[in-house]
Amino acid sequence: MPNDELSDEYDFSQLSGGVRGKYVERYQQGTNLVLLDSDVARAFPTQESVNEALRLLIQLAERLRE
Numbered sequence: 001m002p003n004d005e006l007s008d009e010y011d012f013s014q015l016s017g018g019v020r021g022k023y024v025e026r027y028q029q030g031t032n033l034v035l036l037d038s039d040v041a042r043a044f045p046t047q048e049s050v051n052e053a054l055r056l057l058i059q060l061a062e063r064l065r066e
Contacts, residue, residue: 012018036044044050 036050044053
C-alpha cells in the first residue's frame with residue numbers, strides 16, 4: 001500500500017519512554033476485555049449493567065440446576 005505509514009521493521013532501541021512490563025501486574029490479575037456486538041452494547045451501555053445482567057443469568061442458571 002503506498003499510503004501505509006507502518007514500516008516493515010522497527011528499531012525499538014531508538015524508541016524512548018517505553019517501560020518494559022508496565023502492565024504485567026494488571027495482566028496477571030486477569031484483566032479481561034470483551035467486545036460486545038452493537039445490539040448488546042445498546043442494551044447494556046455500561047460495565048455495571050453488563051455485570052449485573054451476567055450475575056442475574058448466573059443466579060438463574062444455578063436455580064435451574066437445583
